[in-house]
Amino acid sequence: MPFVALVLGIVLTRWSTFWLLQGELVPEASRVFWAPRSPSVEALPAPEATDTTLRWLVLGDWGTGGQIQRRVARAMAEVARRAPVHWILSTGDNFYPSGVRSADDPRWESHFERVYAESSLRVPWYPVLGNHDYRGHPDAQVAYSQRNRLWRMPARYYTHEHTLPDGTPVLFVALDTQELLTGPDTARRRQLQWLERTLRRFPRGWKFAVGHHPLRSAGAYGENAQLLRLLKPLFDRYGVAAYFCGHEHDLQLLRHPDDRFVCVISGAGGGVRSTSYGPFTLFAAAQPGFVYAALGPQTLRLWFIAADGSILAVETVPRPEPHP
Numbered sequence: 001m002p003f004v005a006l007v008l009g010i011v012l013t014r015w016s017t018f019w020l021l022q023g024e025l026v027p028e029a030s031r032v033f034w035a036p037r038s039p040s041v042e043a044l045p046a047p048e049a050t051d052t053t054l055r056w057l058v059l060g061d062w063g064t065g066g067q068i069q070r071r072v073a074r075a076m077a078e079v080a081r082r083a084p085v086h087w088i089l090s091t092g093d094n095f096y097p098s099g100v101r102s103a104d105d106p107r108w109e110s111h112f113e114r115v116y117a118e119s120s121l122r123v124p125w126y127p128v129l130g131n132h133d134y135r136g137h138p139d140a141q142v143a144y145s146q147r148n149r150l151w152r153m154p155a156r157y158y159t160h161e162h163t164l165p166d167g168t169p170v171l172f173v174a175l176d177t178q179e180l181l182t183g184p185d186t187a188r189r190r191q192l193q194w195l196e197r198t199l200r201r202f203p204r205g206w207k208f209a210v211g212h213h214p215l216r217s218a219g220a221y222g223e224n225a226q227l228l229r230l231l232k233p234l235f236d237r238y239g240v241a242a243y244f245c246g247h248e249h250d251l252q253l254l255r256h257p258d259d260r261f262v263c264v265i266s267g268a269g270g271g272v273r274s275t276s277y278g279p280f281t282l283f284a285a286a287q288p289g290f291v292y293a294a295l296g297p298q299t300l301r302l303w304f305i306a307a308d309g310s311i312l313a314v315e316t317v318p319r320p321e322p323h324p
Contacts, residue, residue, distance in 0.1 A: 002308035008320060009026075014035055015127065024169075024305075026285075030250075030272045030274045030275075030286035030287075031274045031286055032274070032275055032276060032277065032284050032285060032286050033274065033275070033276035033277070034276050034277045034278075034282065035276075035277050036113045036277065037086075038200050044303075044311040044312075044313070044314050045311075045314060046079075046082070046083070046164060046303075046311060047071075047079060047082070047083040047292045047294060047301075047303050048083050048294075049082075049083040049084050050294075052165055052166070052170065052296055052297070053164075053165075053291040053294045053295055053296050054083070054086055054162055054164055054166075054170065054294070054295045055083065055085045055086055055189055055292070055293065055294045055295070056085050056086055056087045056088060056089055056292075057076055057079075057080065057085050057088045057089070057290055057291065057292055057293070058088075058089045058091065058243070058244050058264065058266040058290060058292075058293060059072070059076065059088060059089070059090055059091070059095040059247055059266060059269040059290045059291075060090065060091030060092060060093065060130075060212075060246025060247070060265075060266045060267040060269055061091070061092070061130070061246045061247065061267040061268070061269055061270055061271070062090070062093070062094065062269030062270040063093065063094045063095035063096050063107070063111045063112070063132075063259055063270060064096050064111075064270035064271060065096075065107070065110055065111045065115075065172060066270060066271070068270055068271055068272075068288045068307065069111075069115060069269060069270040070115055071288060071307040071308075072268070072270070072288050072289060072290060072307045073115045073116055073118075073121070074086075074118075075289070075290070075305060075306070075307050075308065075309045076116075076120075076121060076290055077116075077118035077120050077121050078120075078309055079292060079305060079309065080118075080120035080121060080123075081118075081120045082113070083292070084120065085120075085123060085292070085293075086123060086124075086162070087123050087124040087125070087126060088121065088123060088124070088125045088126070089125075089126050089127075089172075089210055089244055090125055090126070090127035090128065091130075091210060091211070091212055091244055091245050091246030091247075091266055091267060092127070092128045092130025092131075092177075092211070092212030092245075092246050092247070093130030093131065093132045093133060093212065093246060093247070093267075093270075094112075094127055094129075094130065094133055094141065095107050095111055095132065095133060095136065096132050096270065097132060097135065097214075098132065098135035098136050098140065099132060099133040099134065099135050099136020099137065099140070099141070100133075100140045100141065100169060101136055101137055101140060102137065102140045102143070103140050103143040103146070103147050104147075105140065108144060108148075110209055110253075112151075113148075118233050122150060122311065123148055123150065125150055125151050125152060126152050126153070126160055126172065126174060126210070127151065127153050127174075128157075128174045128176065128210050128211055128212055129141065129156060129174060129176055129212065130178065130179055130212040130246065130247065131178050131212065131213075131247070132180050133178075139153050139156070139164050140152045141153055142154065142156065144153060153174075156176040156179065157173075157174055157175050157176045157179075157191055157194070157195075158174050159171060159172060159173050159174065159198055160172050160174070160317070164206075164295065164296070165298060166297050168205050168206065168297050169203055169205035169206070170206045170207075170208075170295065171198075171199075171202045171204055171205065171206070171207045171208070172208045172209070172210060173195060173198055173207075173210070174197065175191070175195070175209060175210065175211040175231075176191060176211075176212075177211040177227060177245075178211045178212065178213075179191060180192075180226070180227065180230055180231075181213065181224075181226060181227070182205075188230075192230060192234070193255070195231075196234055196238075199234060199237075199238035199240070200238060203236075204239070204297060205293040206241055206300075206319065207238065207239055207240045208240065208241060208242050208243075209231070209235060209240050209242075209243045209244070209246065209261075210243075210244045210245070211227075211243065211244075211245050211264060212245060212246055212247050213227055213247045213252060213259055214227075214243075214245045214246075214247055214248060214252075214263055214265055215227050215228050215231060215232060215243060215245075215263055216228075216254040216256055216259070216263040216280065217247075217248050217252060217254070217263070217265060217278075218252065218254065218275065218276045218277060218278030218280075218281050218284060219248035219250050219252060219265070219273070219275040219276065219284075220248060220273055220274070220275070221247060221248060231243075232247060232259065235259070235260070235261050236259065236260045236261070236323060239260065240260075240261045240299060240320075241261055241262070241317060241319065241320050242262045242263075242264050242317055243261055243262070243263050243264065244264045244266065244291075245262050245263065245264070245266075245267070245271070246265065246266060246267030246269075247265075247267055247277065248265050248267045248273070249267050249268055249270075249271050249272050249273040250265065250267060250268055250272060250273060250274075250275035250284065250285060250286050250287075251265060251266060251268050251283070251284065251285045251287065251290075251304050251312070252264075252265035252275065252281065252283065252284045252285075253281070253282040253283040253284075253290065253304070253313070253315055254278070254280050254281055254282060255280060255282055256280045257280070260320050261320070262317050264291060264302065266289075266290055266291040268285075268286075268287060268288050268289050268290070269288070269289075269290060270288075271288070272286050272287060272288055273285050273286065275310055282315060283312070283313040283315060285304060285306070285312050285313070287306045287307065287312065288306065288307040289304065289305050289306040289307055289312065290305055291303065291304055291305070292305055297319075298318065298319050299316050299317065299318055299319065300316070300317040300318075300319075301314070301316050301317075302314070302315045302316070302317065314321075
């Protein structure tokens with residue numbers, strides 16, 4: 001009995017690691033449930049670099065240090081060589097199982113610097129924090145921005161702005177959804193007030209939000225009622241076009257008829273879990289991979305790309321109409 005209790009204790013204390021590694025060790029066991037039957041197989045166009053777009057990659061839940069992470073990184077590097085990107089968004093859970101301890105933690109080298117060392121990936125990275133990052137020292141990831149100029153995380157939540165070649169302004173708001181879900185009320189209110197001020201003051205261009213936890217999902221976690229209550233009204237009111245997130249270890253694109261924005265889930269950078277099609281799913285895949293985005297004056301084009309470089313889906317998101 002003492003031996004059984006010991007084994008059970010180890011399993012319970014390491015359950016989060018086992019839950020992650022099941023997708024790292026046996027990715028082919030993951031499935032997509034209730035997927036629509038495709039009437040035909042067609043070749044999908046590959047991303048192309050043009051002088052009229054801004055382009056970026058979206059990667060999430062990647063920091064395992066395992067083979068899947070490295071396979072995805074190689075595919076990212078190859079795609080970015082053919083169609084160079086301006087930056088990379090990281091949707092959180094940057095280091096498993098428990099974040100990093102400091103800006104000098106050896107995981108920075110083993111899980112980030114060495115894995116994404118190809119020149120095509122040496123562009124600015126704009127990360128957010130995930131729940132696993134909070135198990136370490138979240139501010140260590142902020143502090144690392146002072147050591148590596150490519151890691152651009154000035155605070156736990158922040159903005160970065162860009163301009164399309166035609167002069168259209170582009171805003172990204174990077175959110176700390178872990179704080180919104182589990183932080184004290186004062187911190188939650190402070191972040192939401194900051195978000196509303198930021199969105200309200202930005203001119204009428206493209207607006208995007210990035211966080212770790214999904215609002216909409218047909219995967220393992222499903223919809224997040226608390227984040228829908230907190231964030232959806234602001235996204236709708238101020239014309240956020242897309243919310244990029246992870247947490248689900250899969251790739252998904254969802255558009256709910258009550259939303260003015262789409263939910264783009266890219267959480268398959270280090271492992272995968274089974275997922276499904278729901279009533280508002282446009283695309284879902286339980287494969288390691290990432291998202292390639294190209295933004296023009298009127299449309300956002302999204303490529304969902306697997307770790308072997310194959311293109312799984314291509315979707316176009318129109319620029320939202322001004323709120324009445």
